[in-house]
Amino acid sequence: MEVRAAGARPFSTVLPAGTTGAQLGRGVTVCVRALPSSTSTSVSSAIPSYEEGELERPRYAGDDPVSRFVSSLIAIKPLFNVMKVAARQVLIGTAEKNGVSWRGMSDEILASDVYAEKELVENKSVVYPDYYLQEFHAYEEGNLSWKAASEVAPATLSMMLRAIPTAQSPAEASQILRGGWLQAINDHHDMHSGGLGVSTVLDVGCSIGESTRALADWFPSAHVTGLDLSPYFLAVAQHMEKQRAAAGVESARRISWVHANGECTGLPAASFDVVSLAFVIHECPQSAIRGLLKEAFRILKPGGTVALTDNSPKSKIIQNLPPAIFTLMKSTEPWMDEYFTFDLDGEMEKIGFSNVKSILTDPRHRTVTGTVPSH
Numbered sequence: 001m002e003v004r005a006a007g008a009r010p011f012s013t014v015l016p017a018g019t020t021g022a023q024l025g026r027g028v029t030v031c032v033r034a035l036p037s038s039t040s041t042s043v044s045s046a047i048p049s050y051e052e053g054e055l056e057r058p059r060y061a062g063d064d065p066v067s068r069f070v071s072s073l074i075a076i077k078p079l080f081n082v083m084k085v086a087a088r089q090v091l092i093g094t095a096e097k098n099g100v101s102w103r104g105m106s107d108e109i110l111a112s113d114v115y116a117e118k119e120l121v122e123n124k125s126v127v128y129p130d131y132y133l134q135e136f137h138a139y140e141e142g143n144l145s146w147k148a149a150s151e152v153a154p155a156t157l158s159m160m161l162r163a164i165p166t167a168q169s170p171a172e173a174s175q176i177l178r179g180g181w182l183q184a185i186n187d188h189h190d191m192h193s194g195g196l197g198v199s200t201v202l203d204v205g206c207s208i209g210e211s212t213r214a215l216a217d218w219f220p221s222a223h224v225t226g227l228d229l230s231p232y233f234l235a236v237a238q239h240m241e242k243q244r245a246a247a248g249v250e251s252a253r254r255i256s257w258v259h260a261n262g263e264c265t266g267l268p269a270a271s272f273d274v275v276s277l278a279f280v281i282h283e284c285p286q287s288a289i290r291g292l293l294k295e296a297f298r299i300l301k302p303g304g305t306v307a308l309t310d311n312s313p314k315s316k317i318i319q320n321l322p323p324a325i326f327t328l329m330k331s332t333e334p335w336m337d338e339y340f341t342f343d344l345d346g347e348m349e350k351i352g353f354s355n356v357k358s359i360l361t362d363p364r365h366r367t368v369t370g371t372v373p374s375h
């Protein structure tokens with residue numbers, strides 16, 4: 001099923017069967033807001049402005065006393081064990097309240113033939129960085145398990161619904177959140193690439209491929225590569241892609257998957273027009289964020305665009321989150337303090353990116369874009 005407004009570009013989002021709020025079936029295409037005409041002077045005109053808070057970053061993240069107090073609570077093992085269960089319940093509750101069947105979606109993946117895909121997509125020579133082997137998102141094995149992989153889709157919808165509380169449905173939340181990010185990439189590339197087209201896109205930290213599919217739909221002439229460190233997530237991505245290809249979905253033919261570390265991809269230098277990292281870097285220590293940025297710089301063509309979308313330290317909503325919610329969030333996100341204290345724009349400039357800019361592309365998230373200079 002396709003829902004599209006005049007002048008809008010479509011992208012894919014996966015919604016569970018029977019998603020009541022959305023009234024849409026699986027694998028639907030939903031519309032995003034209308035694009036401005038593609039000129040070299042368009043300035044994010046289709047992205048609404050969202051409110052910033054008064055602080056540089058939320059009080060509960062970083063190195064000030066309140067933040068350190070929160071972190072010291074999380075470090076107490078019995079408290080941590082209670083918090084991570086509560087954090088998970090918040091996500092599941094949001095999903096279920098909005099008609100997303102968390103258990104149903106997860107069971108569907110676990111009962112499928114996804115397991116064979118892991119054998120096909122896994123690169124056994126990948127070495128996992130230490131930060132990736134820690135407990136994460138309340139999963140003891142972090143992103144390296146079938147349980148985590150099977151729950152990514154409902155967890156992503158829940159995250160989107162929490163980010164866009166005014167959304168009437170999961171589809172609308174996805175439309176606003178993904179639409180702002182894609183529009184920001186589009187605007188930046190139009191303005192700064194010097195006429196470089198978009199025929200090759202890399203989606204670093206693609207997880208189960210939802211951002212990859214959105215990129216493939218947005219850039220209809222591009223081949224899009226989804227890259228991730230979790231072979232379990234990539235197995236789900238590939239399993240879903242095979243279903244989409246069998247159903248005749250055009251963009252499925254333009255997508256491929258790579259199991260690698262985004263800090264050392266092994267991909268050729270200067271080979272991509274756009275490199276995107278959507279919701280990846282808040283899950284990484286600062287050393288890894290630097291590594292990811294340097295690798296993006298290496299593999300982008302001159303004129304190419306890097307885009308990072310993630311929690312904004314300046315978002316008024318994030319700054320005003322109730323302390324209890326922020327503490328629960330921090331309990332399952334071990335690198336939150338490092339993320340919120342990282343000078344992303346400054347580090348990008350140090351690495352060599354030009355035209356670095358950051359805008360709120362939904363109430364909670366910023367998209368930071370930059371260009372690899374042509375000379």
Ligand SMILES: C[S@@+](CC[C@H](N)C(=O)[O-])C[C@H]1O[C@@H](n2cnc3c(N)ncnc32)[C@H](O)[C@@H]1O
Pocket residue numbers: 132143156204205206207208209210211227228229230233260261262263277278279280283284288
């Ligand atoms: C929240 S998910 C990204 C979601 C996805 N991009 C989207 O927008 O739906 C973060 C992903 O980053 C991946 N990741 C973390 N560190 C990575 C690294 N160094 N290289 C590649 N992937 C990494 C994780 O495995 C995880 O799948």
